[in-house]
Amino acid sequence: MKIIADENMPYVDALFSGIGDIEKVNGRTLRADAVEKADVLLVRSVTKVNAALLEKNTRLKFVGSATIGTDHIDLDYLAQRGIPFANAPGCNATAVGEFVFIALLELAQRFAQPLKNKTVGIVGAGNTGTAVAKCLTAYGVNVLLHDPLLQKQGDIREFVSLETVITTCDVISLHVPMIKSGPYPTQHLFDKTRLLQLATGTWLINCCRGDVIDNKALLDVKINRPDLKLVLDVWEGEPHPLPELVPLVELATPHIAGYSLEGRARGSLMLYEALIKTLGYSSDKPFKGLLEPHWIARMDLHQIPNEKALLQLVRFVYDLRDDDRMFRNQFLNVNGFDHLRKIHQHRRELSTLTLVNSGQLDVNWLFNLGFSGIEL
Ligand SMILES: NC(=O)c1ccc[n+]([C@@H]2O[C@H](COP(=O)([O-])OP(=O)(O)OC[C@H]3O[C@@H](n4cnc5c(N)ncnc54)[C@H](O)[C@@H]3O)[C@@H](O)[C@H]2O)c1
Numbered sequence: 001m002k003i004i005a006d007e008n009m010p011y012v013d014a015l016f017s018g019i020g021d022i023e024k025v026n027g028r029t030l031r032a033d034a035v036e037k038a039d040v041l042l043v044r045s046v047t048k049v050n051a052a053l054l055e056k057n058t059r060l061k062f063v064g065s066a067t068i069g070t071d072h073i074d075l076d077y078l079a080q081r082g083i084p085f086a087n088a089p090g091c092n093a094t095a096v097g098e099f100v101f102i103a104l105l106e107l108a109q110r111f112a113q114p115l116k117n118k119t120v121g122i123v124g125a126g127n128t129g130t131a132v133a134k135c136l137t138a139y140g141v142n143v144l145l146h147d148p149l150l151q152k153q154g155d156i157r158e159f160v161s162l163e164t165v166i167t168t169c170d171v172i173s174l175h176v177p178m179i180k181s182g183p184y185p186t187q188h189l190f191d192k193t194r195l196l197q198l199a200t201g202t203w204l205i206n207c208c209r210g211d212v213i214d215n216k217a218l219l220d221v222k223i224n225r226p227d228l229k230l231v232l233d234v235w236e237g238e239p240h241p242l243p244e245l246v247p248l249v250e251l252a253t254p255h256i257a258g259y260s261l262e263g264r265a266r267g268s269l270m271l272y273e274a275l276i277k278t279l280g281y282s283s284d285k286p287f288k289g290l291l292e293p294h295w296i297a298r299m300d301l302h303q304i305p306n307e308k309a310l311l312q313l314v315r316f317v318y319d320l321r322d323d324d325r326m327f328r329n330q331f332l333n334v335n336g337f338d339h340l341r342k343i344h345q346h347r348r349e350l351s352t353l354t355l356v357n358s359g360q361l362d363v364n365w366l367f368n369l370g371f372s373g374i375e376l
């Protein structure tokens with residue numbers, strides 16, 4: 001069996017070598033000739049899987065995408081050809097949740113505006129939006145959710161309108177899929193009109209898909225609104241973001257909000273499990289065996305951390321400023337964006353740091369936030 005896999009998918013050898021011969025490819029430049037002989041195709045968000053890519057292949061038994069987003073996959077075409085498909089919903093939710101929380105702690109310190117006093121509006125309350133809400137709620141931040149689809153489906157959480165989010169929230173974090181049509185499209189959900197409605201001093205975060213914000217309009221608005229603070233992990237026109245926009249963004253990263261080692265390992269493992277189910281085999285790969293132990297083992301807590309100390313604590317695990325710095329140095333290089341994504345190996349999740357509570361401190365909130373904990 002021939003397995004063609006994106007070279008940026010970790011643990012492919014550990015997981016799939018017993019199933020077939022693996023060929024690793026650049027997913028961004030993959031074309032029909034290269035997948036002609038594939039039995040299994042494993043992609044990431046940069047590969048458009050459609051009739052043009054698969055026209056020469058008559059033997060494909062499975063397509064997997066190690067992502068939650070499926071806007072790069074022609075699902076109707078795969079269904080028409082009877083090719084089983086799986087994605088990896090939730091694999092990177094914790095990573096995105098922690099990324100947004102850490103970004104907000106960074107902005108809070110930078111502008112001397114405590115995060116605790118802010119109201120955060122989350123647009124899209126699925127896997128990643130919920131993970132952001134979990135971190136914020138653990139820390140005691142007020143959160144408002146907007147998700148008309150979940151609301152209609154009877155989700156018991158409380159929801160507000162998009163207008164309420166835009167006009168009343170100090171922070172807005174976007175977590176919707178890329179949808180071009182239908183009753184709730186998200187392409188340019190934040191167009192010029194909505195961007196102009198943002199309240200003074202709003203912090204706007206986009207970790208879902210670049211096209212959810214009209215980037216040209218954002219540039220026009222931001223030039224005249226220094227009060228707006230932006231965190232962008234995703235960009236229109238990836239891998240070539242609008243060059244004038246990047247310097248105006250507080251924290252700028254190359255679509256890596258979900259790139260914890262754990263998140264990427266979960267993505268590969270979920271595809272492995274879906275493939276062996278499709279093939280009728282049984283699973284024998286434990287998640288824990290995939291990951292290297294982390295260099296930080298444990299840390300004693302002697303007092304309850306304030307917001308500044310909390311930021312120092314999370315920076316021990318993941319310093320988001322490193323990714324921001326590398327991005328600013330590289331984004332103008334032709335392959336800079338993709339290069340940074342390819343070499344991204346340095347991020348772990350908060351759970352890799354065990355906090356030892358030897359002083360009977362009231363720190364359950366830290367464990368709810370994501371750190372591992374031991375009570376002595
Ligand atoms: N930057 C990254 O590394 C990264 C990582 C993971 C996911 N993503 C992107 O983020 C998106 C969300 O991820 P997820 O795991 O939370 O997906 P999800 O499917 O679990 O949740 C998306 C939510 O958005 C809601 N929604 C859809 N249209 C909406 C609209 N018009 N207004 C408000 N809500 C709407 C849906 O009802 C759903 O609950 C993905 O589709 C993907 O494109 C990016």
Ligand SMILES: O=C(O)[C@H](O)[C@H](O)COP(=O)(O)O
Pocket residue numbers: 043044045046066067068069070092208255258
């Ligand atoms: O949709 C997702 O899950 C993420 O956007 C995705 O995992 C990150 O992009 P990728 O590495 O797949 O290109």
